[in-house]
Amino acid sequence: MSTGARPTARAALAVAAVLGIAALVVVAVRTPWTLLPEPAGGYTEPDPAAGLSAVQLDRAEAFAAALRPASLLSLLLGLAVSALLGLTRLGSRVVGSVGDRVGGRWWVQVLLGVPALILAGRLVTLPVAAYAEMIRHRFGLSTRGWGLWLRDVAVSVAISAALTALIVLSVLWLVRRAPRTWWAWSGLAAVVLVVVGSFLYPVVIEPAFNRFESLPAGALRTDLLALAEVNGTPVQDVLVSDASRRTTALNAYVSGFGSTRRVVLYDTLLDRLPDEEIESIVAHELGHVATDDVLTGTLMGALGAGAATALAGWLLSWAPLLRRAGAGSPGDPRVVALALFLVTAGGLVGTPVQNVVSRQIEARADLHALDLTRDPEAFIAMQRRLASTNLGDPDPPVAWHWFFGSHPTTAQRIAMAEDWQRLEGRR
Template sequence: MRKWLTTSIAVYFLYGLVVYWYLFIFSGSGVPAPYEGTAADPATFMTGREQLLSQEYSTLKNFLYFVTVPFEWFLLFVFLLTGLSRKMQEWSQATSKRSFFQSAIFFFWLSLFITLLSLPVEWIGYQISKTYHITTQSFHAWIKDQLIDFWVNYFLMALIVFVVLSLIRKFEKRWWLYAWLLSIPFSMFLMFVQPVVIDPLYNDFYPLKNKELETKILEIADRADIPAEHVYEVNMSEKTNALNAYVTGIGSNSRIVLWDTTLNKLEDEEILFIMAHEMGHYVMKHIYVGIAGYLLLSLFGLLFIHLLMEKLIQRFGPLLKINSMKELTMFPLFLLLLGVLTFASSPITNTVSRYQEKSADMYAIEMTNDHEAAIHSFQELAKTGLSQVNPPLLVKIFRYSHPTMLERIHYLEEYGEKQFDEE
């Protein structure tokens, strides 16, 4: 146990050094020479200090992300290696004879263990955002959101733990297929209730107060044959200075949502472009394409986890204190493998998402026909959020579900030049 624990700590430390070298030393800043002086060059819309802060903030956040992701895997590994998982299983079985309560008790202690040990890292991220004036949220409000996160995730995951364990005990060889089939209605249900049940736990949502702007937005929706009756705004200024807008939910519960920070800092023409972008997702059915892609990946992911767990328990069961897949004590291993596969698949999902985002951008520019407002909206998004216009390649691959600001502004500039030439 000491050997494996020492090795894992050493590997994690070396990984952190490699990430530090890549982000702070190897990766350059700025934009390629052909883009200097263009609208995509931060020097044209940011002050020297803003450019410096953007580079510092983005690099720190990227470093924290890459070292945090495997940190949870490391904690799950320690939970198994030290026998804590085995002891928690024995304690939960001694507390109740019902399988559901055993699962709930076991996962509560596992969640508490991970949350408490991860809290300092989360706090560092909060402090970084606070220092660079991205986060405006008070510490009290931040802790409140952490508690909401804990309980929402706990209740959802406790249910999943119980269902998956029940399927494994009943269908040891085919549990992954039945779990996937059940995940389809479960995922659809979550997407349906999220806008009206989960999201309001964190923020206040209400119809757009600016009725004149809402009328303009609904006119674009009508041209796009979108049956929209309301646009929602959410009170985010008490938490952040960043700008955002998004589409959430499915069916009758789908919503187009604007952050109030976006309303406060952008002109109407720029907001109309952003809204047209979100409508583009609806028109091109990106939500449903995303659901289909998620379900396809999850099918192969669950099968792969099943095969890996069989091999790992067979070979390393005594070391990890796992006798079979039918035990509660195997769940840290299940979550560890799920986390690794999710991270490994992120380049694929991000690539698809970036393609969809570009399609929505082009749809929006065709609907609004105002490339200057579009470019300025992206410049303001980068400036306000201290975002890197041209991030390092690995950051883009693993973190960016949207095209980089360099790419977005560049193809909008090209669109404007093409339009000017045609005129």
């Protein structure tokens, strides 16, 4: 590292620390750590079976036992391939090779090299993904034919490759234009990108995988629109997604902001759940809107992205690491594989932290649904039906849930609803 580069690297590390601390402060302040006061007699102990029948419980546990090894293997393979490409000269050779075939200009190497690296990683994990899809077929959760499955994989890879290539191209352009401060400009761009992406996702990405139609006029549509109004978060429309083309799973969500905000129902809900249970699901999703969870998540993501970019500025100024990856400088297109590895490793390290926050936020949305609908029986029935149909393990292993669980377990959600019911009965 040159003498002039040392102050720049130290500045990048300092900014990464400041932004990281700011992100932790937002997490600490905005995460709802305490939700319900303790009822008389103490909190309800979650029932590991969550009220499911023995047959339902056995089926959910068998599905989870079959799928978990595939999920873990896919994660480890993806990380291993990313490390192999990023921490050896193999990745730089891939980028250089595809670029040399069409003139070797740095921007061409990036635009072709990034998709090549992403495709290589996806091809390695593809057999495991196919095996996981076979498990979903075996248990009746997936309705996709293999043609549609391959189409979904191809579209997902294409979108990921295109967006990543454009982002990396922009970053390397900044490195070349502002070699001392590129990490600061890139961090600012990352913050803006996270915010803009949150707004555009429902109108740009979602339609690439599903078709949406407005829910026909009727009691359910009227009730859902009214529920949103009572919640203080009116929506523009209630849409039905053609999810049954891919799955038998039940779900609903609210996406977008302002003029793009809409309630989206899986079409699988309409024939399988009574209206009051659908309203309970939607009330949960409206809870996220009422408490600005998307905006909070966007802020956390933006600060995290800025911190990660500044940290990358520090790491990519370390000459031994660049030499190991076969790159001459942070602006060398051969650094791409190393940069992608750093993103992958950082995402893995951040996963349990994100999920700790997510579980608390989801629990608050459950509480909001109970407050909004005043119907704990429908909420509990809905949770059991979701667990039974979606084959969710109501009481997964503690370590697995700590790392991968983005929602409270079914057992925990039902226990909280029972506590809410006891507290409301006392008032």
